Amino acid sequence: xxxxxxxxxxxxxxxxxxxxxxxxxxxxxxxxxxxxxxxxxxxxxxxxxxxxxxxxxxxxxxxxxxxxxxxxxxxxxxxxxxxxxxxxxxxxxxxxxxxxxxxxxxxxxxxxxxxxxxxxxxxxxxxxxxxxxxxxxxxxxxxxxxxxxxxxxxxxxxxxxxxxxxxxxxxxxxxxxxxxxxxxxxxxxxxxxxxxxxxxxxxxxxxxxxxxxxxxxxxxxxxxxxxxxxxxxxxxxxxxxxxxxxxxxxxxxxxxxxxxxxxxxxxxxxxxxxxxxxxxxxxxxxxxxxxxxxxxxxxxxxxxxxxxxxxxxxxxx
Numbered sequence: 221x222x223x224x225x226x227x228x229x230x231x232x233x234x235x236x237x238x239x240x241x242x243x244x245x246x247x248x249x250x251x252x253x254x255x256x257x258x259x260x261x262x263x264x265x266x267x268x269x270x271x272x273x274x275x276x277x278x279x280x281x282x283x284x285x286x287x288x289x290x291x292x293x294x295x296x297x298x299x300x301x302x303x304x305x306x307x308x309x310x311x312x313x314x315x316x317x318x319x320x321x322x323x324x325x326x327x328x329x330x331x332x333x334x335x336x337x338x339x340x341x342x343x344x345x346x347x348x349x350x351x352x353x354x355x356x357x358x359x360x361x362x363x364x365x366x367x368x369x370x371x372x373x374x375x376x377x378x379x380x381x382x383x384x385x386x387x388x389x390x391x392x393x394x395x396x397x398x399x400x401x402x403x404x405x406x407x408x409x410x411x412x413x414x415x416x417x418x419x420x421x422x423x424x425x426x427x428x429x430x431x432x433x434x435x436x437x438x439x440x441x442x443x444x445x446x447x448x449x450x451x452x453x454x455x456x457x458x459x460x461x462x463x464x465x466x467x468x469x470x471x472x473x474x475x476x477x478x479x480x481x482x483x484x485x486x487x488x489x490x491x492x493x494x495x496x497x498x499x500x501x502x503x504x505x506x507x508x509x510x511x512x513x514x515x516x517x518x519x520x521x522x523x524x525x526x527x528x529x530x531x532x533x534x535x536x537x
Contacts, residue, residue, distance in 0.1 A: 243478045244304055248272050248279040250468070252308045253292025255285040259421070262502045263338045263466040264308045270489035271482065289313040294324040297331070301473040306334065306482070309469045311462070312379055315522040319529045320377050320536050329472060333518060334479050335486040336467040336509035338499050342438035344383070344452060345423035348431075350416050355435050355455035358417075362393035369395045371417040372406035377534055379464050380406070382525060383419035383438060385532040390457045421464070421503050439463060439505070462521055465507060467514060483511055 250268050254260045265281060272279035284292035289310060296307045314327040325331065344355070350369075352358035362369050373381035376399045388395055398415050400406040403422040410418045411431055419438060426432040428445065436452040437443050440463065452458035468486065470479050489495055490506045499506055509517055528534070 243475065243481060244275055244277045246304055247277050248275070248482075249305045250279060250281055250308060251292045251296050251305065252281060252283045253285060253289035253295075253313065254283070254308070254310075256283050259340050259464075259503060260308050260310050260466050263499065263504055264468075266495060266498045266502065267337045267486060267489050268468070270492065270495055271485040274485040274488055275481065288317050290317070290323055290325075293331075296469075296471055297325045299471065301471055303475045303478045305471065307331065307469045307471070309467050311464050311521060314469075314518050315462075316377065316379060316382065316525045316529075318522070319526045320534070327518070327522070331469040332472055332474060332479060333511050333514040334468040334470050335483045335511065336465055336507060336514045336517065337486060337490060338504040339439065339463045339465040339507040340421045340504050341424060341443055342380075342383075342419060342421045342464060343423045343427060343434045343443075343446075343449070344387075344417070344419050344436040344438060345410065345427055345432040345434050346417045347410055347413050347415070348433055349413060350433070352435065353433070355450075355452070355457065358435055359391045359393055362391070362395060366394040367396055369417060370398050370415040371395050371419070372398045372400055372409050372415040373418070374403040374406060374420065375399050375401065377529070377536055379462065380418070380420045382462065382528055382532075382534070383458075384417070385534065386462065386528055387419075387452075387457055389528065389531055390459070424503070440507075441505075444500075462524055463507075465517075466504070467509075479511060 250264060252261050252264050268279055284295050296305060299305055317323055318327055352361050371384045381397060384395060384397060403420045406418055407422040409415045411426060423432055427434045434446060434449045436455055437449050439451055442451060487508055490508045496506055
């Protein structure tokens with residue numbers, strides 16, 4: 221029995237070094253828990269295809285959409301650890317949904333951050349009929365007309381909803397939230413004047429076309445195509461962050477060396493000028509974070525959104 225126990229222990233000890241020497245030994249598999257063509261899918265394919273090439277392997281993209289990312293996350297959680305399977309994540313999946321309903325995985329125990337890759341550009345846009353050219357003017361107008369401003373979102377408790385709630389809490393204003401089945405329908409309603417404001421990426425082409433007015437960018441930096449539009453934080457609001465970012469996770473138990481090597485390849489991919497250009501054309505910007513910093517970001521933003529959800533009494537029903 222002692223000989224068997226020693227042999228098993230020795231094999232376990234050798235497992236990680238073996239992975240370290242050889243990884244990756246087969247194609248990577250990335251589960252994308254959202255439909256093809258969306259920003260998380262686009263970002264993942266642009267960056268991870270290059271990262272896999274850097275590692276000398278091909279990659280299989282596996283879209284398992286549904287339940288706000290939970291179907292794909294649960295699938296990855298339940299797979300045997302093979303050190304080659306990874307998961308695309310979004311802000312909502314690990315920082316928001318957990319505070320609204322039971323979810324089938326523990327973001328603190330069942331997954332390990334690998335890298336944050338990109339963040340969507342977004343804008344706080346208003347219909348031209350709104351008598352405000354700045355955030356300060358909008359806040360003053362909203363205070364003078366409590367509850368009369370309707371703002372649209374991609375759905376109840378989405379990040380596009382919580383951005384509006386964040387502004388309401390920080391500015392001490394009251395707006396009426398109107399949830400839609402996705403960002404595009406909300407933007408169509410804004411263009412038609414059915415609502416007065418929206419916090420979303422889908423407003424950007426219409427701002428450029430002069431059909432909507434941008435009051436602020438929902439980002440840490442100004443958008444290069446709209447250099448005169450301040451960030452929301454520059455106007456004194458949105459101080460706690462909460463951008464819509466996309467990253468890569470690994471199932472708990474994945475070799476630390478595999479995580480480190482994939483993170484290094486992702487970082488290298490994100491420095492390539494053509495990848496930077498492709499992400500920009502896809503409506504995103506490179507916002508790389510390493511595993512440690514990504515873990516910290518997830519923790520701080522999860523606490524932030526929990527606070528917004530609690531203070532705003534936001535529920536899914």
